[in-house]
Amino acid sequence: MNIIISTIVLFAVFGVLLFLGCPISISILVSSVATALANLSWDQVIFIVMQKMNSGVESFSLLAVPLFILAGNIMNNGGIARRLINFAKIISGRIPGSLAQTNVLGNMLFGALSGSAVAAAAAIGGTLNPMEEEEGYDPAFSTCVNIASAPTGLLIPPTSAFIVYSTIAGGVSISALFMAGYIPGLLMGLSTMLIAYFYAKKHNYPVSPKVSFNQAVKTTMEAIPSLLLIVIVIGGIVGGVFTATEGAGIAVLYCLILSLVYRSITFQDFLDILLKSACTSGIILFLISASSAMSWVMAYSGIPAAISNAIMSVSDNKYVVFLLMNIVLLVIGTFMDITPACLIFTPIFLPIATSFGMDPIHFGVMLVFNMCLGTMTPPVGSVLFISCGISKVSIEQVVKQLLPYLFSLVALLLAVTYIPALSLALPKLLGLIK
Known part of the structure; x- marks a missing residue:
């Protein structure tokens, strides 16, 4: 009976607070405290919740999160995006709807x-949408392409999502997770490019003018310093030269040096970037802290075991169980950010997945892939809202055209779920797992 009451209190309070527009971190924390009070005294709840919130962020690996956020913000303001776009145009310039294809590659x-x-x-x-509008692209189409391709960065390393998952899964190699995300991330981008190709072909969208060999070489050379970041950071982490946290620090230093070389960042810009990064990091770390408290409350109340038993009672066929897990995660992803979702649902679903023989690295990729789709859908689709805001297109206009991309990505999610090699082949090839 306590499990039923705890479950009702937890999700009812959490759902009501979200509906009222309360920040998700506060919703998580308040619903956790309310649930704990159903089983413990006020003094016990406050002491234990504060302790769990503190221990939730007391991890050396999590230092990589604010550092990667800082590196990303420096890149966003340091002229690197423009050079990557120019390089992407060289690759996709002769494909129908080339600017849309450039958007995906970018x-x-x-x-x-x-x-x-x-x-x-x-x-x-933000850079390509005005260019696409000038060439007669449907703004809703351009927005859909941007929405469907932006989450690839959550799978293609380095990504904070895998670092967060690794801290809660315990004993899962960050290097192996990084390598496991490559093939699903690339397939996610390629599937978006394929749908954009057929749409562009049908509506006769223009092909970019042919670029001379000399211009192509010049553009590539300008992009190489930016692309070297991937080689340095990922190569160093996978090669065991430094940890993910140390790699994040190197990424910050490299991006800062590159921005200074490009002369695209001033001292005042850097101060603004530091402030923005600190605010974003504070939000994410508080989310992690609050989610750690919720994870403890759920475990203490027996909710994970109850959910696990409920799923297992439906079927003992692993394919059905994996499908049910995906359905739940897809629904969760529509209203919960990736960080708290990883922290809350990893302890629930990982034991189920491993009991059916799924590798923890494979499960991590499946979990993050589900959350990628959540960033594209309302009501908490961050990528959806950002992209619509940039292009000034309403969500209603976008949703219909976004459906083919969502259907293709759901099909790809099922492929990633049921074909372990898509996630595990690369880590095995590099000797990161057996």
Whole structure:
């Protein structure tokens, strides 16, 4: 009976607070305290919740999160996005709807460097949308392409999502997680490019003028210093030269030096970037802290075990169980940010997944992929709202055209779920897992 009461209190309070427009971190914390009070005294609840909130962010690995956020903000303001866009245009310039294809490639490249779907959507979409409008692209189409491709940066490393997952999963290699995200992330971008290709072909969208060989070489050379960041950071982490946290620090230093070389950042810009990064980091770390408290409350109340038993009671077939897990995570992703979702639902679903033989690294990729789709859908779709705000297109105009992209990505999610090699082949090839 206590489990039923705790579950009702937790999700009812959380849902009401979200409906009232309360910040998700506060909603998580208040609903956790309310649930704990159903089982413990006020003094016990305050002491334990504060303790769990503190221990939730007391991790050396989590230092990488604010550092990668700072690196992404420096890139966003340091002229790197423009050079990546020019490089992407060289690759996609002769494909129908070439500016839309450039948008996808630009998001994949910038997302891989910054690890942020929102930063990619703002930087790449903000630059390309006016250009696409000038060439007669339907603004809703341009917005959909930006929305569908921006989350690739959450899968293509370095990405904070895998770092957060690693801290809660325990004993899961960050290097292996980074490598596991490459193929699903690339497939996510390619599927978006394929749909954009057919749409552009149908509506006769223009192909960019052919670029001379000399111009292509010049553009590539300008982009190489930015692209080297991936080689340095990922190569160093996978090669065991430094940890993910140390790699994040190196990324900050490299981006800062690059921005100074490009002369695209002033001292005042840097101070503004520091302030913005501190605010964003504070929000994310408080989310992690509050989510840690909720994870404890759920575990103490027996909610994870109850959810696990409920799922297992439906079927003992692993394919059905994995499908049910995906459905739940897709629904969760529509109203919860990726960080608290990873922290809250990893302890619930990871034991179920591993009991059916799913590798924790494979599960981490599946979990993050689900959350990627959540950034594209209302009511808490950060990428959806950012992209619509940039292009000044209403969500109602976008949703219908976004459906083909969502359907293709859901199909790809199922492929990632049921074909472990898509996630595990690269880590195995590099000897990161057996």
